[in-house]
Amino acid sequence: xxxxxxxxxxxxxxxxxxxxxxxxENERFVKIIKxxxxxxxxxxxAIEKAYMASEEITVIILAAKTFSPVVQNKLLKVIEEPPxxxxxxxxxxxxxxxxxxxRSRLPISVLSEVKEEEDLGLVLSSLSLGSVxxxxxxxxxxxxKVMKRLIERISKEAMRSGSYDLDEKTLVLFSNAFMAxxxxxxxxxxxxxxxxxxxxxxxx
Numbered sequence: 001x002x003x004x005x006x007x008x009x010x011x012x013x014x015x016x017x018x019x020x021x022x023x024x025e026n027e028r029f030v031k032i033i034k035x036x037x038x039x040x041x042x043x044x045x046a047i048e049k050a051y052m053a054s055e056e057i058t059v060i061i062l063a064a065k066t067f068s069p070v071v072q073n074k075l076l077k078v079i080e081e082p083p084x085x086x087x088x089x090x091x092x093x094x095x096x097x098x099x100x101x102x103r104s105r106l107p108i109s110v111l112s113e114v115k116e117e118e119d120l121g122l123v124l125s126s127l128s129l130g131s132v133x134x135x136x137x138x139x140x141x142x143x144x145k146v147m148k149r150l151i152e153r154i155s156k157e158a159m160r161s162g163s164y165d166l167d168e169k170t171l172v173l174f175s176n177a178f179m180a181x182x183x184x185x186x187x188x189x190x191x192x193x194x195x196x197x198x199x200x201x202x203x204x
Contacts, residue, residue, distance in 0.1 A: 001109070003027055003059050005082065007090045007098055009110040013063050016091055016111065020061065027087075028054065031061045037182055038064035043074040050078050050086050063091040065148075066178045072099045079105055096155035097175045100168050120153055125161040127202060132195045140188055147187035151177050151194060164201045173197055 001008075003023050010016040013033070021029065030049045032042050046062055062075075067090065079088055079102065088106070092098070095110060122135045142150065155174040158164050173194060180190045 003087060005079070005088045005106055007092070007102065007106050007108045009093065009095045009108065010091060011093055013091050017061060017063060020089065027057045027059050029059050029061060034064040036065050037179070038062060038067045038071050040071060040074060043071045046075065047078050050083050054085055057085045057087065059087045059089060061089050061091065065093050066097055066175065067092055068179055069099055069172050069175050072102050076101055094152050094155065096159060096171060097178065099171065120157060122154070124154065124157040125163045127199055129199070132199060135195065136188060136192050139191060142187055144181045144187050147191060148178060148181055151191070158198060163203055164198065165203060166201065170201050
């Protein structure tokens with residue numbers, strides 16, 4: 001791990017921030033840490049901090065479980081052309097929610113935190129209307145918190161399977177699903193919409 005502009009994918013954000021702090025020598029740290037979603041006002045604050053004159057290297061750490069496409073687009077210009085002596089480190093939990101525009105400008109490190117995952121109960125490589133219906137019935141009473149983890153696993157499995165045309169628009173689907181759950185949309189409705197849209201992107 002280095003104190004350079006990058007995206008770090010980690011399930012343990014707090015622990016990763018501590019590790020970054022251990023690398024600190026003469027750099028100044030600015031941290032904007034959100035428990036769940038990074039908001040537009042947080043992005044504005046980050047941009048303000050970036051344009052503050054400083055002779056020392058300033059490492060701006062932005063951390064949240066999710067960064068919406070709107071927030072990422074807001075940060076894009078300052079990431080593309082950072083002011084002198086500024087490094088941006090974005091910490092988040094899911095690589096699938098990072099837009100390709102950000103990916104093309106910042107290196108991505110995925111911290112391998114090995115954890116056993118139980119069977120998802122859905123084979124993404126052979127998704128069908130029938131299997132979508134059965135899966136939705138199984139998760140009729142799943143709450144929003146568990147549904148977020150489920151959607152993150154679905155996005156990972158969909159990418160691993162290579163069975164889908166996953167362009168930027170499709171990746172935004174996963175971000176939108178997280179945001180819909182954050183604002184109180186019924187988890188089953190969000191899951192249903194996501195899987196049907198994913199099914200439409202399946203390679204024939």
